[in-house]
Amino acid sequence: MEAFYIILLVGTILVLVSAFSSLLAFRFGAPLLLVFLLIGLLAGVDGLGIHFDNYPMAYMLGSLALAVILFDSGFGTSLHAFRIAAAPAITLATAGVVLTASIFAFAASLLLGLSWLEGLLLGSVVASTDAAAVFFLLRIGGIHIRDKVRSSLEVESGTNDPMAVFLTVSLVEIISAGHGSGGFNLKLLAMFLEQMGLGVALGLLGGIMIVNVLNRLPVDRGLAPIFVLALAMLVFSFTGAVGGSGFLAVYVAGMYAGNRKIFAKEAITRFQDGLTWLAQIIMFLVLGLLATPSQFPSIFLPAVGLALFLIFVARPIAVWLSLLPFDFTQQEIGFIAWVGLRGAVSILLGIMPTLGEIDSGHIFFNTAFIIVLVSLLVQGWTIKPVATKLGLLIPPRMGEVDKVELDLPGRATHELISYRVIKDSPVLRGERIPRWAMPSLVIRDGRSMRYQYAGRLRENDQVYLFIAPGYSRLLDRLFASRAPVEEDDxxxxxxxxxxxxxxxxxxxxxxxxxxxxxxxxxxxxxxxxxxxxxxxxxxxxxxxxxxxxxxxxxxxxxxxxxxxxxxLEPVEPATRLPIFINMREIAHRIRDTLRRYRGKSVPQAAAVSGPPGGGENTN
CATH class of the missing domain: 3.30.465.10 (Uridine Diphospho-n-acetylenolpyruvylglucosamine Reductase; domain 3)
Structure with a gap:
């Protein structure tokens, strides 16, 4: 019992230190997930001396935490965002992962002396972007970019983990069995189709189950988030048990449930937000504790070289080839290539070679760990400056908005929403609230009054309205200070x-x-x-x-x-090199080149035929 209390005490202190460190990270703009990882390192065997080397337990805890994060990522992904970004994002999540791993394999073979198959395994470990890092930096970092670009990055980060997991597990089995490169055959393709097909199908069924359980059974409001969590873990574990991709299934289930009218949705969202933060902290702390920094010097320089190769060569080439058919500008493709942050998923997959009893499995884990550190330091700290340099930041449409969505008892067909009237908002300047919104209550200076008796709204009034589901975005413009578009912008x-x-x-x-x-x-x-x-x-x-x-x-x-x-002016290219341009731009450049060539050939022909009029040219 004493050991139990000591372990619980140490774990609680580490979680609290991580939570408090987020305040400093927000203040100085540091990548928050890097802070969590460093706290785990400092508390580990080469820091405060906490000895933790249980790889199976670390993998199980990390997998559970990742499932929670992916479910919340799907729950927060709107159907509109998925529709506009599905094709490029899924291409990045499948072909992009394979291309990244394949290109990376050559550098890994050269710098670490691995076979090509082992290099491909290491490439698969670090090929996927981290959903937690991408969602945090884009949604909380104040980066306003075009919706299609943002949605592509978010959907890619939520859907590329299953591909990386599949490649890593398959390659570990092939290398452990000693089959060599001949292990790539139709059986591997069948396994891929089976895992992804079951993941999508069971994820959709799981999402339908979650929505129906919450909406049809008399679930207590306080238990609703627990039901959702338990059902999400049921989808994850059952899909994995029958041979499907549990990570893909839980993401799909979250996206389906998050885009349906579901009982106690606001309570579920708040619970998921807190749980996701806890899952991120625990996952990064555990993986930080598992690392042994004293082993890093022997592979530090090759690992840093591989990290830079991944950031500046493998990821950009894979992204460019994957996005060739889609209508992205050079700047946008360059930005998508840069936002390829590696995180806990890569470190988690780095455990697999050790679990699969591959010789020198610690090399894979330590290399992946260093690559993640470099990625978070180089990319995590520079995403907003890079977006600014590429000219991708767009002025926000609206300023501040202060609202709270409240759950109504029962299965009501209306939503109750509360807005605080803020300075310079259109409603404060006299804009009328539309008829389809039903304002009912105004709280002013601590006193409540019916809306029709409140007169003209004042700053800091709290207004309560009943609206039809899905109409809150239209009201946001009335209660937020709008950022006008200047005519000369x-x-x-x-x-x-x-x-x-x-x-x-x-x-x-x-x-x-x-x-x-x-x-x-x-x-x-x-x-x-x-x-x-x-x-x-x-x-x-x-x-x-x-x-x-x-x-x-x-x-x-x-x-x-x-x-x-x-x-009227063409957008300044992100680079003078013929990279990061799509097929349409390539066709446009070829057409311009042909026009210039034809324009040069016509004057030459005229010069040969002599001056107009047919006479001789005499001086």
Whole structure:
């Protein structure tokens, strides 16, 4: 019992130190997950002397924590974000992981003296981006970028872990059995299809089960988050037990449940937020304790070299090749390549060679650990400066908004939401609350009153409204200070603005011909942009038409395009090298080159034929 209390005391102190250290990390802009990892290192065998070398337990704890993080990641991913980013994100999560691991394998073989298959195993260990790191830095770091880019990064980080896990486990089995490179065969492909197929199918069924249990059974509100957690772990463990990818299943289940009307959703969201923080702290602390820094010097230089190769060569090439078919600019592809943070998943997978009894398994773990440290230091600290340098940061549409969504008892078809009236908000300037919102109560200076008797709203009033589910985003604009788009802001929104109701054929006449198809000729500019954006336009979305770029400057309350900007100058390339350009840009450059070549050949032909008029040229 004394040992139990001592272990519990030490563990609690470490968690508290990690939680308090987050305050310093926020203040100085340090990557928070790096802080958690360093605390584990300092408390470990080469620091305060806590000896922990139980690899199986560390892998089980890490897997459970990762399942919690992935479920919360899926729960917080909107269906709209998944739709606009599904194709590029899934390509990155599958082909991108394989490409990264394959390119990395050559450098690992050269610097560490591993066989190509062992190098591929190490590449698979570090090939996936860390969901916790990416979500934290993008959502909490105040980085405002185009929705398609942000969504691609978030969906990729949530879906690429299953691919990395599959490759790592398969390669460990092949190397342990001594099959060599001949182990790659149709059986491996069948295993992949089985794991991913079962992961998606059972994840969808699990999400349906979670929603139905919460909405149809008389679950107590306080127990609802516990039910969701237990059902999520049921989906994770059952899928893994029948041969599927439990990590993919729990992410899919979370995304399905998070995009449905579910009982006590706000309570579940708050519980998941806290639980995810705890899971991150525990996972990074355990993996930090497991490391032995005194073993690092023997492989430190090769490991740092591999980390830099991964950051500057393997990841960028894999991202570029994966995103060639998609309409991303050079800057956006370069940014996606840079936000390839490695984290706890890579260290967790670094345990697998030791569990699989591969010779020198500690080399894989220690190398992965150093690569993660370098990644968090180099990339984690520079994401916002890189986004600024590439010109990807866009002005936020709205300023501060202070709201609380409250759960209603029973299975109501309305939501209760509360806003604090803040300075410079449209509602304070006299904008009317729409009729479909039902304001019921105003709290002013500690006194409550019915909305119709409150008169004009004042600063710091607390307003309570009943609204239909899903309409809160429309009200956010009324209760938040909006950031206006300046007319001369050509950096992001074009040299001038035009009306989206104008005929699209005017663009073809002015900047074409040949920009539009026959069907697009009859559209308005707004309809044309919405069509090319897949049916849903968002703030700062861009559509390239030949030599011009159409940019969404404004959206109305119904999320329709209300103002369009035109950029006449081509976007400055991220690099002069022929990298990070998509297929459309490649075709555009080839066409320009052919035009220049033809333009040069015509004057040469004229010079050979002599001056016009057919006479001789005499001096």
């Amino acid at each position: 050509a950096d992001f929104f074009g040299a001038f603005a035009i009306s989206p109701s104008r005929p699209a054929k005017e663009l073809d006449a002015a900047y074409g011909p040949g920009l539009l198809s026959v069907a697009e000729q009859g559209m308005t500019i707004g309809d044309l942009m919405t069509h090319r954006l897949g049916g849903k336009a968002d703030f700062a979305d861009r559509v390239r038409l030949g030599s011009i770029i159409l940019i969404v400057r404004e959206l109305d309350e119904h999320e329709h395009i209300s103002s369009v900007g035109i950029s």
